Amino acid sequence: MTDDKKSAGIVRRDFLKTTGAAALGLGVTGFPAVLRAQPASVKVGLIHPVSGFIAFSGNQCREGALMAIADINAAGGIKSMGGAQLEAMLGDSQGKPDIGAAEVAKMTEAGVNSIVAGYASSISLATSQEAAKTNTPHVVDVGVSDKIVTRGLPNTFRFGPGYGKIAEFAVDNLDTINKAAGSPAKTAMIIHEESLFGTGTANLLSQKLPEKGIEVIEVIKHANPTRDFTNIVLQIKAKKPDLIIPANYYNEYVLLARTMRQQRVEAKGIYSVLGGAASNYKFVKEFPEAAEYIMDCNHWFNPKSDVALQRKAAAEAKGLVYTYEVFLAYNAVLGLADAFERAGSTDKDAVNEALSTSTMDMSYMPYGPTKMEGGQNQGAQPVNTQVLNGDIEVIFPKEFASADAVFPMK
């Protein structure tokens, strides 16, 4: 109100004359660029489950995305928009899809230009759907459900792989590993969390594993959070599968792995598909005995890329554990910034168009060339990792491998 009163005291024409002359003067005299009119910032909404049962992963995503924003801004922002800086708007989905969607609605009201969300598949489905109402560009960082990019939403994009591709990749590589060892694995049990990601992955694996001669003898679903895996582990002990395949989030994965060790489960291998902890340095560091020899098919960086290793070092220098959440969220922001750069504006249609034609170089990931089809980067793929001697090594594909697979477990 006070501002209105003050401005009422200035005659508009005089104001324009004075400021116009001043602006002209500055331009002619070549004042440093920093004093020129700053381009409007580009608002990027980061919606992650930073509290709730998947808070660890949500916070990792947020940190990764913020690192990318800081790096882009430090490198001059969006140059085609006069060096516009990316401005993060932070939202917490609390691990709940409805709250994630509500955060999108709030940010849209507040004038957000784009969204990066939402770690979990179920949350990403809800946030992208909500963003689609206003055609706001939405990049999914981690959510792996294939439904995310098969609903025909023109605003939804994913640079990482979906679980269809991951499951196919996981089964093919498991087959290779198994055959190389003389096919010791003939049976498997799948332990998965109850939401879209775990259920979808388990369904795909149940279909594909028998094609490779591995019988799925039991599929067990568990709730989030589950704080006692004894019953499930007793069932694993009774069924004696050759392979145990967990597909769940970090907390449950750790508890399951530790309970298996506690109950002295013996299997030829623990082969996770998108295991929440198996490709996580935190797990390997805190519980090295439970983690040793666990194989995983998951998101990973290219261990032979200097750029990837520099980013890993930068994240670790900030005290972060370099998990897939960090680099996938980082990549999502990079992909988005590249689209703003090529669109040259925050116009939603132009940014969506730029995202859909992205050919961004992602050689710091173990991906092929970036090619968007229906919002999904066709070049994206997972890798196989294995915990060996307290470290996480890439064992497949061979061109990215840093170690050979050890199977069956010793």
Add this chain to the structure above:
Amino acid sequence: MPDLAILIPSVLNGLTTGALYALVALGLTLIYGVLHIINFAHGALLMIGLYAVYFLNVQFGVDPYVSLLIVPPLMFALGYALQRGIITRAGHGRDENILLVTLGLSIVIENLSLFVFKSDTRVIDTPYSFEVVEILGAFLPLPKVIAFVGAFVTAGILWVLMSRTDLGKAIRALAKERKGAKLVGINTEHVYAMSFGLGIACLGVAACLLLPSYYVSPQVGHGFVLIAFTIVVLGGMGSFVGALIGGLIIGVVEALGGLFLGESLGQIGIFVIFILVLIFRPTGLLGHKV
């Protein structure tokens, strides 16, 4: 049909889980069974106890079992203050008012916790969290075995307190005949508050024994309240031994339910028991009309 190699460990695991349930139910049987206060805030107060144990461990490095000397007395004081300061005043002696007051309390406590602690699930890591004890070929987590013993000890202490002390006599007198108790000079408000405090102190004990093998979040109490009510009804209102046996039965039913019906349907058995007991034996296994 699972073989014995899985059945025995599952039953033993169920017994240890049941002991944890019994610990929560012991406080409830005192409050609900003896004083007829339907305490909907029981789960929320358990959550407060768990947070107390959690922060004592994380901030000050206090072992959860050492917290047994700190948290139950604090919870007793909290219970006493709640009963005298809020429940009695707002309830005006009417059961329906008390029910609503405890329900309101639970909502306030949970939402405050959600605001302060966020909805994160928090765990503590102790050197013995994943230690196991081998019994009959089953590997039982050490914290659960300790909780099992703890439940019996707590039930024993409560039994002695109720049957051998003046306070216990006063509580029982109050439960049987409120006006009569008042007439013989019992300070009913004080005894009510002492009983409520004792019930909440039991939650403090439960929290100390629970956290090494469990987690805490603002919603953690939900899972326990219904089960605790079931145990109180199954064991018989006001019966500590009944609560203990009820807890063990519920634990085993849950474990076997999980084994035979799957993890998602495993809890159905508990509520089937609840309904059956209400229909066929409303006084519970060891209960009597008080």
